[in-house]
Amino acid sequence: MEMQLKTPKYLLVTQELGFKLPLAWCLSALTIGILIQEIAAAIFISSASLFLVWLTSKLASFFFSFQEHSGILKNHIYDNVLKAIWFVSLFGLLINFFKSLLFNVGSEAFLGCVFSIVYFGFMLSASNRWGMHFVEKRV
Structure with missing residues (x-):
């Protein structure tokens, strides 16, 4: 019998943040977008990015x-895969955000910065699926 690993703190924090972080991100993007971009674009970009966070989270969880x-993978390998997905998603979020912030201007920068939160959907899904191991059912 395999021993269950303790859930890492960063996964617990991600689970606790849930959709609160993307919602706050998109609401602040909406506010900033209304002030410095077109109102229709700000509404669409903010709502589309929130929808994409939800969609990526649900699809990845599936x-x-x-x-x-x-039980495609051994349980300890599955845990490592989830950790890797979480870290790669965090890396993608940060790279996309700072790349858009530093190398784009105007509406391209706004679009890239707002949509960078979509990577959080993968992080949220990986943290929610942690510990959902295969247990062989004997007949």
Whole structure:
């Protein structure tokens, strides 16, 4: 029998943040967008990025759920895959945000910065699926 690993703190923080962080991100982007961009563009970009966070979270959770039912990977490898996805998503979020902030101007910078939160959907999904291991059911 495999020993369950303790959930890392960064995964617990991500679970606790849930959709509060993307919601706050998109609301602040909406406010900034209304002030410095076109109102229609700010509304669309903010609402589309929030929808994409939700969609990526649900789709990634769906694909991660295959492990729970079929045991494709060994459980400790699955945990490491979830950690890797979390860290790669964080890296993507930060790189996309700072790349848009530093190398783009105007509406391109706004669009890139707002949409960088979409990576958080993968982080949220990986943190929520942590510990959902395959347990063999014997007949």
